[in-house]
Amino acid sequence: MARSATFACQACGAVQAKWSGKCDACGGWNTIVEEARAVPAGALAQKRGRGRPFSLDDLKTQEAAPPRRATGIAEFDRVCGGGLVPGSALLIGGDPGVGKSTLILQALSSFAKSGGRAVYISGEEAMAQVQLRAARLEVSEAPVALGSANCIEDILATLEAGPPPDVLAIDSIQTIWTSALEAAPGTVAQVRTASFDLVRYAKASGATLLLAGHVTKDGQIAGPKVVEHLVDAVLYFEGERGHHFRVLRAVKNRFGPTDEIGVFEMTGRGLAEVGNPSALFLGDRLASAPGAAVFAGLEGTRPLLVEVQALVAPASYGTPRRAVVGWDGGRLAMILAVLDARAGLGIGGSDIYLNVAGGLRIGEPAADLAAAAALVSSLTGHALPKDCVFFGEISLSGDVRPAPQAELRLKEAAKLGFRLAAVPAGMKTAISGLELRPVRDVADLAAFAGAAQERPRRIVRPGVVE
Ligand code: TYD
Numbered sequence: 001m002a003r004s005a006t007f008a009c010q011a012c013g014a015v016q017a018k019w020s021g022k023c024d025a026c027g028g029w030n031t032i033v034e035e036a037r038a039v040p041a042g043a044l045a046q047k048r049g050r051g052r053p054f055s056l057d058d059l060k061t062q063e064a065a066p067p068r069r070a071t072g073i074a075e076f077d078r079v080c081g082g083g084l085v086p087g088s089a090l091l092i093g094g095d096p097g098v099g100k101s102t103l104i105l106q107a108l109s110s111f112a113k114s115g116g117r118a119v120y121i122s123g124e125e126a127m128a129q130v131q132l133r134a135a136r137l138e139v140s141e142a143p144v145a146l147g148s149a150n151c152i153e154d155i156l157a158t159l160e161a162g163p164p165p166d167v168l169a170i171d172s173i174q175t176i177w178t179s180a181l182e183a184a185p186g187t188v189a190q191v192r193t194a195s196f197d198l199v200r201y202a203k204a205s206g207a208t209l210l211l212a213g214h215v216t217k218d219g220q221i222a223g224p225k226v227v228e229h230l231v232d233a234v235l236y237f238e239g240e241r242g243h244h245f246r247v248l249r250a251v252k253n254r255f256g257p258t259d260e261i262g263v264f265e266m267t268g269r270g271l272a273e274v275g276n277p278s279a280l281f282l283g284d285r286l287a288s289a290p291g292a293a294v295f296a297g298l299e300g301t302r303p304l305l306v307e308v309q310a311l312v313a314p315a316s317y318g319t320p321r322r323a324v325v326g327w328d329g330g331r332l333a334m335i336l337a338v339l340d341a342r343a344g345l346g347i348g349g350s351d352i353y354l355n356v357a358g359g360l361r362i363g364e365p366a367a368d369l370a371a372a373a374a375l376v377s378s379l380t381g382h383a384l385p386k387d388c389v390f391f392g393e394i395s396l397s398g399d400v401r402p403a404p405q406a407e408l409r410l411k412e413a414a415k416l417g418f419r420l421a422a423v424p425a426g427m428k429t430a431i432s433g434l435e436l437r438p439v440r441d442v443a444d445l446a447a448f449a450g451a452a453q454e455r456p457r458r459i460v461r462p463g464v465v466e
């Protein structure tokens, strides 16, 4: 056996040839640890020449790919791209306590009830704790095979002794270790090796592998980041503290789209699917107050209405304060500069607070118009019409640009009882029951939002373009 030693940073996973006090890659101090891995002598030589390339034509003649496995939890299946792909590996990352174990146990129970073979291995909780959770989720009678283990060799030996499961869940990857390494469980080397062995098992047996992984916001603990390139799909389970809803988001998916989200609500009896998230995010809106605008957004294939709230206050210190929750701070700075330069609002010297209600994070540029409307409304003290939605991207010239899938957004707004939509000028889409207010540029927006309740609306009848 030849031994090869490397030095890996426990914060970012960077591998270095020699030890040093500071990681060159992430700048962390005292994060580099020596990792030794036993490599069987000659193993590489034996394997050379095995990966014979196929042409795509050859592959076509082979049997068709096995169908996807739906878990029966529609929000979860949709984010995966329509069910779990046999032989694939999926990482579900998220902060501790966000609900990863709950989601996985519910998905497995639902899958097992419909006749699939599901195995759940917990490295964190004892069997009794998993059973307690199952009782709380009211899934105790589901035929899920439970195990409590940490050693990868034990887990693989047990799995290989029986028929392979259809779905195998490991909760969490940080608690699994291999006896072939001296490094402590949870270190980069352990996480990487255990994941690699599990992924190899999944590919060989056709089981779908679900890995749960904790991510901490400050990135202190060696974690799923080093696993991301090993797996076929990475889903993040997010939720703001103090809010009861959770969003499952695909950030990498070899077998489906990466812009889908699944929305869940954490209840006393586990996660409940939220079929109509707009209703949830707009649920407890008060009667029109200045500084609140509803954004007709899109998450993947689904329209989603959320409220953007702004507060513009006189700056108390020399440098004005900016605080943004749920949106990009750089984007806010750009919108403020454009409002100042193109609409002459003089807003940039004030303290600005912007918040996306409900704790959702918006990444779409189409939210610009809603954010700008909320800012103008707060600055002038005029509330926007309560039944109005906004969408459109603002360019540096101050023009309002079209956003994709306008019809989907407008339909969702009409469905939820909105009667007016401030949209990019020149849009031809018409939805019955919804009036369109074309907005040409930020000066036009300032005229509309700054005096929304006094001025008569300029209304375009469906089909008529200005
Ligand atoms: P958990 O799935 O253990 O989180 P993770 O695996 O991501 O660390 O979820 C734990 C949180 O969820 C905990 O704060 C309690 C809450 N919870 C409920 O509110 N209702 C429930 O039915 C369950 C099972 C958990």
Ligand code: MG
Pocket: 097, 100, 101, 102, 124, 171
């Ligand atoms: Mg857990």
